[in-house]
Amino acid sequence: MLETDVLVVGGGPAGATTAKYLSLAGVKNILVQRNFNFKKPCGGGIRLDAFDTFEIDKTLIEKEVHELNLVHKRQKISIDISQTPIAIVDRVKFDTALREHAKNAGTDVYEAAFVSLEIFESYVISTIKKDDVYIKIKSNSVVAADGVNSKLRKQVNNDTVSATMTHYCDITSQNYRSCTFHVGEQVAQKNYAWAFPHAKGSNIGVVAEHKCLEVLKKDLSLQESTKDLGYKIPNYDTMLFYKKRVFFVGDSASQVLPFTYEGIYYAMGAAKILADVLINKELPSIYEKRWKEKYAKKFDTLxxxxxxxxxxxxxxxxxxxxxxxxxxxxxxxxxxxxxxxxxxxxxxxxxxxxxxxxxxx
Ligand SMILES: Cc1cc2nc3c(=O)[nH]c(=O)nc-3n(C[C@H](O)[C@H](O)[C@H](O)COP(=O)(O)OP(=O)(O)OC[C@H]3O[C@@H](n4cnc5c(N)ncnc54)[C@H](O)[C@@H]3O)c2cc1C
Structure with missing residues (x-):
């Protein structure tokens, strides 16, 4: 049986950032990440100021975007964002670096899968599986940063994250320099379709049914054959912050900005708020209160x-x-x-x- 103050499940932007800030403040924590090579299906677009806000190495930036396009049928509007550019990162490298930051600050990082937990009045016993061996971890609290398909959410709250399916593919024949949002019922239903620069080549996709991806490819006059994939993205309507010694952060808490579906920055933002609450041993409800003070208005507006x-x-x-x-x-x-x-x-x-x-x- 291992013992720690906080067990963090999931080493994406939410979990790795929580772990880093806990360690920097001297709070003992263990981070478990199922697979160190996991490539989160993601455009990898993050507002550039995130690198200063969360003290992340700017060498992780693969590309910078200074222009957005909005396309509806034959109409195209270009928007200059050079004052507030977007950085494009490679999610494998980015998530690995975030976990390295946490490790260097003092977090014990395990390549292991969270399996189950038992919640007692003053502590939690979790079971993780590492190389076919089951290990028990006793902690005061658990941070559920295990993404949109959160196992913790199912076990603790008996529900799933409300989400919309995205369909997307990487493309190599195009090297887009700007981020283009395609809107319209045919190409994106009530959301948007995208054609973005990616760490390597470009990435296109839709927050809509798969048939819309075919419409997008046609609109983009794309000739190359693609490997189309699908993954869920949370909807901001079933937020969950805390239940029975378990804190939810990032996708598992539905903290993805509506309209743009930007989740990386907000996962890290919520992680910072949560880490401060845990460091200062504040009431769990303070996490939700501070998140709402900082982000609720923006989320509601979008x-x-x-x-x-x-x-x-x-x-x-x-x-x-x-x-x-x-x-x-x-x-x-x-x-x-x-x-x-x-x-x-x-x-x-x-x-x-x-x-x-x-x-x-
Ligand atoms: C197609 C697509 C494109 C997107 N593009 C963008 C974009 O350009 N910009 C942007 O800001 N957001 C984008 N998003 C959203 C963004 O990817 C997420 O909001 C963000 O990754 C959330 O971070 P997280 O740490 O909460 O979850 P995740 O990044 O999903 O991390 C969760 C981690 O937990 C691990 N895990 C899961 N279960 C277990 C377990 N049982 N045990 C141990 N570990 C476990 C996973 O392996 C994973 O590493 C996109 C999403 C999709 C689907």
Whole structure:
């Protein structure tokens, strides 16, 4: 039986970041990651300021993106994001480096799979499986950072993370330099389709049914044969922060920004908040309170904008019309990649209608 203060399950951005900050503050912790070579299906796009905020080595950046495109049918709008660029990382290298940071700070990192747990009044006994050997770990608390298919969530809360299936593939014949979002009912239903630079080559995909990926390939005039894959991405509607000595963080907690489906930055952001709560031995409810103070407004706003503008082709046309306005472009970029706040209410909707009418004149 091993003993520690905190057992962290899952060594992706959420788990590795929690473990690193716990170790830096001297809190004993063990991190278990099922497979050190796991390649998280992911575009690997992260806002560049994340590297300073979470003290990550910038040599992990494979590419930098300074322009976004928004495409609807034949219409294309280009948006300059050079003030707030996006970095593209290779997820195997990135996650490995995050776990290395945690290890160097003092975390015991095991390549092992979490199997089950028993929760007692003042401690938790977890079972992990390493090289066919079952090991018990006694800890004061457990951090569930085991992603969208969280086993801990099933065992502790008896539910699964509400999620949408994505369909995507890597492509080698194109080397995109900007991130292009394709919107429209045919190509992306009520979400978006993407064509992004990837660590190697490019990556395209849809947050929608597989048939939309075929539409996207046609729109992109793609000739190469591809290996299409699918993976789930959490919806921000079944958040879970804490239950019975287990804290949830990242995808297992549904902490993925609506509309853009950006999860890496927010997994690390929530991990930092959680680590502080554990370090200072604060009440578990403080984790949820601080997360909500920092992120709830942004998440709620993006969800409302997604529902409002990606509803159907008509509302998408309105969004495209608005995006032609440079000041709206700037505000939306700041809302997404910066710290601008926006309130969606009757006054906002009135402003939208006014802008549309002004453009019509
Ligand atoms: C197709 C696609 C594209 C995406 N593109 C982007 C993007 O460009 N930018 C962005 O910000 N977000 C993107 N996301 C979302 C992003 O990948 C996730 O939100 C982010 O990885 C969440 O981090 P996490 O640490 O919570 O979970 P994960 O990264 O999923 O990490 C969980 C870890 O737990 C491990 N694990 C699972 N079960 C066990 C177990 N039983 N025992 C031990 N270990 C276990 C897994 O192996 C994994 O390493 C994308 C998602 C998808 C599906």
């Amino acid at each position: 969800l409302k904008l997604q529902k409002l503008f990606l509803y159907n082709d008509f509302t998408i046309r309105i969004m495209m019309r608005l995006y032609q306005n440079p000041s709206i472009q700037k505000q939306m970029v700041l809302l997404w990649l910066g710290d601008r706040e926006l309130t969606i209410n009757g006054a906002f909707l009135l402003k939208v209608i006014k802008k549309i009418l002004q453009r019509r004149k």
